[in-house]
Amino acid sequence: MREQLHKLMQLQVLDSKIRLHDREEATYPAEIEKIQQEISRLVEAFQAEVSKIETLEKERRQKERDLEAAGDQIKKIQGRLHEVKTNKEYQAFLAEIDHLKEKMDQYEVEIIEHLDEVDRLKEGLKDKEKVYFEEKEKLEKRKTELEEKLKHLPDELRVLKDRREHLAQEIPAPLLKRYTTLLEKRGGVAVVYAVKEICQGCHMNIPPQLFNQVQKGEEIYTCPHCNRILVPEEMSQDE
Ligand SMILES: [Zn+2]
Structure with missing residues (x-):
């Protein structure tokens, strides 16, 4: 009877393995899909941070060009001051120069604000970058593992079922x-x-x-x- 009990236990071990394999085969695809979604979310969030910095830098460069253009405009007006014939014209030129100088001050403030903001974001990104790459690598590794397992499951199941069938024939x-x-x-x-x-x-x-x-x-x-x-x-x- 011990022999029978031993075989029954062997059969149980095989059936438990088959059951586990069946469950894995059924659940792995959804699990892989979930991991892929997590990876996409992670990449998107990181990319959003990067493009925020890129946008700010682009805006800053535009403001630098505007600043330069306003400076050029002032020089041009100043160059034409000697052509002025009436006091009214002269006042109008001065008013325009004042207006341009105000604009230049405003651009300068905004450029500094952008530089500070970009510095702050870059600093924050440096900390996030390490976590991001580690997390992404971890998820990708897990995904590859599951894909590999899923690929081999049908073969493993066939072997287990063969063994089970043979063993079952030895039990009354x-x-x-x-x-x-x-x-x-x-x-x-x-x-x-x-x-x-x-x-x-x-x-x-x-x-x-x-x-x-x-x-x-x-x-x-x-x-x-x-x-x-x-x-x-x-x-x-x-x-
Ligand atoms: Zn019991």
Whole structure:
């Protein structure tokens, strides 16, 4: 009977692996997709920071050109001051120069503000950059791992199912049927070790007398609480 119990446990191990593989095959694609979305979000957020800096720098360069143009304009007006014939014209030129000087002051203030803002953003980005690249690398690594696993799952499943089929043929039909029914009813776990008077399926106590009988391994015994087939604990050393 020990031989039968041993085979049942081997079958259980294979069935658990097959179950896990099936679950992975079903859930990995969505998980991979989720990781890809996280990567995209991360890249977008980082790119947004970079383009904010680029926009500010572009604006600053435009203001520098405006500043230069206003300076040129003043020089041009000053160059024409000697052509002035009336006091009214002269006042108009001076007013225009004043207006341009005001504009230049304003440009200067804005240029400094932009420079400060860009410095601040660049400093912040330096801190974020390290975290960004680390996080991105971590996600990409995880994604590749899952993709690799997913790729190999069908082959692994085929091997496991082959082995299961061979093993199942070595177990008497009534016992196999009992096992299969239990497997369906008990969430994929039909055979468990009885360890220190505790069923490893439902974690309830096994009465001492029953536990002793289980340890002898002469018959098939089941847990009084969950009905799972109990295997002597010392057989776990055989694995
Ligand atoms: Zn139990």
